[in-house]
Amino acid sequence: MYSEQILLRGHIIDSLILPKAMDTILEQGGDYEIEDLEVGKLKTDKSTAKLLVKSEDYETFNRILDMLTDYGAEVIKDVEEVELIESEKDKTVPSNFYSTSNYNTKIRYNNQWINIDNIEMDCVITVDTENETATCKPLNSIKKGEKIVVGRRGVKVTPPEKARGKNQFEFMNSDASAEKPTRSIIHKVAVEMKEIKDNGGKILVVGGPAIIHTGCAPILADLIREGYVDKIFAGNALATHDIENALYGTSLGVKMETGELVEHGHKHHLSAINTINKAGSIRDAVEQGVLTSGIMYECVKKNAPYVLAGSIRDDGPLPDVITDSQEAQQRMREEVQDVDMVIMIATLLHSVATGNLIPARIKSVCVDISNASVTKLADRGSAQVISIVTDIGSFLPMLEDELHRLE
Known part of the structure; x- marks a missing residue:
């Protein structure tokens, strides 16, 4: 029988961390005993739970401990240093x-805890032992000889805590549903955006x-001009149809003002790309007075x-589109480092x-008319x-209206 004492602490009751941890142990084929449990009485008080985790199978036991680490579990033993092994080849690790x-993560090295500032999910941690710094890196950027963190010894993970009582950004934080009061939710998103901007933060x-297709391009353009939106991530399509709309008043050949299909309008998006290609780039087109809205x-x-990441289905694409997916991913990775809120539409x-x-610390909103689309992110690990669930043609006008009401 393999066993280990673990400690969970924080708002583990309200965040459901404790029941999730216990369910995980049993679902993975292990067992546990609650050796100590102290529940905070006041809203500001934190709780602690000491569990003895057990399993008869070594691999199962280690898998359980790995999964519990994501809940912020600490193995109760003397503080150990992180274990490092050098990479033997580019793009490979032990x-x-x-x-x-994507939770806040620290490692123990040379008798100190080092924070991983650029944390993201599904990556590895490398340590610069000379400068005593640690970095989160994707697998494809690993170089031969880099020191890689292995195992879970000396690693501390802190999940976001849900404090008792109301929290402005934890409204309606349950399964997505089109039946929830959209106006009140959008109001709270606007309040959060206003607070972030008032504090000098950035919104992506x-x-x-x-x-573009729903006629909301002018609204997003207004939000950028007014300083509510600081950065844009998109593909070739958004930029192309935005420029098509600015040059011809159409999107996919459909007149935005009337909804009528324009004769030969199907070529407008290609004409838009051609116009930008002639200018050299989107910026060149603006500076030359070709693109004016x-x-x-x-x-x-x-x-x-803005980062425009291309795909295999793109027409053109525009000269600003990054067609190398790994290069686009890296540019996006760089741009999110100073962002405080992300709105995905x-x-x-x-x-x-x-x-x-x-990282999980960044406040995030996903808006889509499809219930499956907005829940996909949570399924992929972005629990924050x-x-x-609403129509984009309704969301953006309401958001702009709520922001202006707060001014």
């Missing part, structure tokens, strides 16, 4: 490498082409960074990609994301 979550919007225009005028692919890159 087989027992530590796989990261991850957008799909439905923003729209989302991409406002990004250029406000010096708001009607783009499952880019939302999941962004969700995989951001608030899901709103």
Whole structure:
């Protein structure tokens, strides 16, 4: 029989961390005994639980301990140093490498706890022993000879805590449903955005082409111009149809003002790409006076960074689109480091990609008319994301209205 004492502490009752940990132990084929439990009485008080985790199978036992680490469990023993093994080849790590979550993570090295500032899920931790720093890296960026954290010894994970009582950004934090009061949820999103901007924070919007198709391009452009949105992640489609709308008043050849299909309008998106190619880039088109309105225009005028990640289905694409997916991922990884809030709108692919890159501390909202799309992020491990099931054509106008009411 293999056994180990673990300690869970914090708001483990309200956050359901304790019952989740106990369920995990049993579901994985182990067993446990609660040796001590202290429940905080006041809203500000934290709770602690000491459990004896047991299993007759060694692999099962270690798998359980690995999973409990994601709940912030600490093995009760003398503090141990992190274990490091050098990579033997580029893009490879030892087989027992530590796989990261998006929760706040520290490692114990040279008698001190080192925080991993750029934490993201599904990566590895490398340690610069000379400078005593640690970094979270994707597998494809690992170089031969880098020191890799292996096992779970000397690793401390702290999941986000749900304090007792009301928390502004934990509203409606349950399964997504179109039946929830959309206006009140959007009001709270607006309040959070206003607070972030008042404190000098940054907000990123991850957008799909439905923003253009539903006639909401002017609204997102307004939010960029007014300083509510600082950065944009998208694909070729959003930028192309935004520029098509700015040049021809259409999106996918449909007149935005009337909803009528324009004769030969099917070529407008290609004409838009051709126009930008002639100018050289989106910025060049703005500076030359070719592009005078729209989302991409406002990004250029406000010096708001944008990352356009391409895909195999793209027409053109625009010259600003990054067609190398790994390069695009790295650019997105760099841009999310100073972001305080992410709003993902009607783009499952880019939302999941962004969700995989951001730490759990970043407030996140996913909006889509499809219930399955907004729950996909939670299924992929982005548990901090608030899901709103609604039409984009309703969401953005209401959001802009709520922001202006708060001014």
